[in-house]
Amino acid sequence: MKGAQFLVCIVAILAFATSLVSASDPSPLQDFCVALNDTKLGVFVNGKFCKDPKLASANDFFFSGLQTPRSTQNPLGSTVTPANVDQIPGLNTLGISLVRIDFAPNGLNPPHTHPRGTEILFLQEGTLYVGFVTSNPDNRLFTKVLNKGDVFVFPVGLIHFQLNVGHTNAVAISGLSSQNPGVITIANAVFGAKPPINPDVLAKAFQVDDKLVTYLQKQFWQAVFVNGKFCKDPKLVTANDFFFPGLQIPKSTANPVGSTVTAVNVENLAGLNTLGISLARIDFAPNGLNPPYTHPRGSEILIVLEGTLYVGFVTSNADNNRLISKVLNKGDVFVFPIGLIHFQLNAGNGNAEAIAGLSSQNPGVITIANAVFGSKPPINPDVLAKAFQVDNKLVDYLQKRFCYKNN
Structure with a gap:
């Protein structure tokens, strides 16, 4: 009996520990779960009701207009435009979202946290001074000045900020490792809580007198709306571990598919380890193709910075392998659910x-043509001939082709 009780205790402890280490959104158990406001037509998952998958369309994975600058006429001189599950219902359960941040000269995205997501920021225009502060007891400040094309990572839950230190407007695009990462602006939460936090609490916490606390609580706090490695000794970590330069530079697309993917993942940005997010730049020549592929471990949310792309993904067998496709223009956003085959084709006359x-x-990444017909050693031709319902000669021909890898 005691042995059984001990076993139950161990199982309970392990279950509790597992719940603690799962810091990101739960993994989806279906292709997608398009969020729905009508409770009569869906199943409740991850805080949203799910649309019947048969009724899902490309528009459920689409958001337009992120190329448009937003007004920064506010006390902070910055505005955040989210593309999360509230704007793109197809993001529900997929654990990723995007924001655009506009900065006036000297504009600030003030110290804040995302309780449910790591942030990876790409600076599209301008110069930003950015940083984050580690947790107690160290509270170390990691900072970096970013220029156009630079990338920086802000770990989940840590206080961070971005300040425009240039003389012109700045624009940044951030990916976040949650469909709804949440935001807590520190000044707003501490001094602008409703109802107010007892001044005695804040006076003691900040080691100031009650009068200063009362003054701060009466201020108008402008809210910004933001919807397999070894670890380095934390004391040896520097800002460079969260930094990657040069993503503004176009890459050569002189290859058979006319596209090149530049990845910013844990292999070239060590600070991403355990944080569950990464970034990629994709360059396309006219008619360039990022050929059908899958990401076995991640959903993808894509923004078109230049050009026109025809994009799409194919659902799983249970949904009869439906093609969901869309033509995207500059500033448009599209979501590709984890594990599904998807592609992007430059449908414009210029580079994209x-x-x-x-x-x-x-x-x-698994590029379908490469994996199926270019595996090493080759898959038995009889297998492929039967799978694709063709003769062995065609399989042999395809296996002899050079399948170019663009990433």
């Missing part, structure tokens, strides 16, 4: 450029 956030520090 996109930035994609991924809900894994190392999402992996």
